[in-house]
Amino acid sequence: EVxxxxxxxxxxxxxxxxxxxxxxxxxxxxSSAMNWVRHAPGRGxxxxxxxxxxxxxxxYANSVRGRFTISRDNSKNTLYxxxxxxxxxxxxxxxxxxxxxxxxxxxxxxxTVSS
Amino acid sequence: DxxxxxxxxxxxxxxxxxxxxxxxxxxSLVHSNGDIYLNWFQQRPGQSPRxxxxxxxxxxxxxxxxxxxxxxxxxxTLKISRVEAEDVGTYYCMQGTHWPRAxxxxxxxxxx
Numbered sequence: 001e002v003x004x005x006x007x008x009x010x011x012x013x014x015x016x017x018x019x020x021x022x023x024x025x026x027x028x029x030x031s032s033a034m035n036w037v038r039h040a041p042g043r044g045x046x047x048x049x050x051x052x053x054x055x056x057x058x059x060y061a062n063s064v065r066g067r068f069t070i071s072r073d074n075s076k077n078t079l080y081x082x083x084x085x086x087x088x089x090x091x092x093x094x095x096x097x098x099x100x101x102x103x104x105x106x107x108x109x110x111x112t113v114s115s
Numbered sequence: 116d117x118x119x120x121x122x123x124x125x126x127x128x129x130x131x132x133x134x135x136x137x138x139x140x141x142x143s144l145v146h147s148n149g150d151i152y153l154n155w156f157q158q159r160p161g162q163s164p165r166x167x168x169x170x171x172x173x174x175x176x177x178x179x180x181x182x183x184x185x186x187x188x189x190x191x192t193l194k195i196s197r198v199e200a201e202d203v204g205t206y207y208c209m210q211g212t213h214w215p216r217a218x219x220x221x222x223x224x225x226x227x
Binding site (some may be wrong): 035045046047052095097102103106107 | 160169215218
């Protein structure tokens with residue numbers, strides 16, 4: 001059974017940093033592209049970033065490029081999202097999702113950016 | 116960047132009646148490999164999103180056959196043949212052909 005468990009969310013001040021983790025199990029992690037998607041209060045889903053499986057290519061939404069960094073540790077079956085220079089508009093529930101086409105999702109971890 | 120536009124944004128439906136959601140992309144979603152990466156997701160209240168349909172018309176495992184995806188090029192549709200109470204939630208289309216990826220605004224389905 002595919003499981004994705006996000007962690008690392010919390011309350012952070014504007015301008016601060018946070019690192020999210022997504023622990024994966026139930027599939028061959030190193031062979032799967034992985035994604036972060038967020039859902040801000042009162043808004044729709046927003047794709048944030050993708051890390052490819054074989055080429056190590058990374059892709060970012062315009063809204064986070066230069067501030068967020070997606071990475072992965074295949075030895076630990078874990079996906080990460082380093083979030084720097086956080087803004088109030090980054091407040092959201094952050095999900096990790098498996099595969100280029102997002103076939104499985106975790107339960108999410110909440111990030112609140114507020115002073 | 117590709118923009119995905121859904122309609123309607125709110126969809127009140129009587130139980131047992133059909134429902135239809137439209138999704139239009141600002142560019143063709145035909146990939147260079149010939150495939151079309153258009154997905155549909157369901158997000159029930161308080162739950163994580165769940166993929167229902169991939170590559171326009173393929174149902175994911177466990178998805179009831181009352182859900183059907185159709186379309187080509189830039190125009191896509193999700194149809195529910197007979198709405199049930201468990202279908203309440205928000206539905207999103209998402210293009211997986213171009214970077215950056217893009218979701219539609221979401222369509223909130225409610226029971227009349």
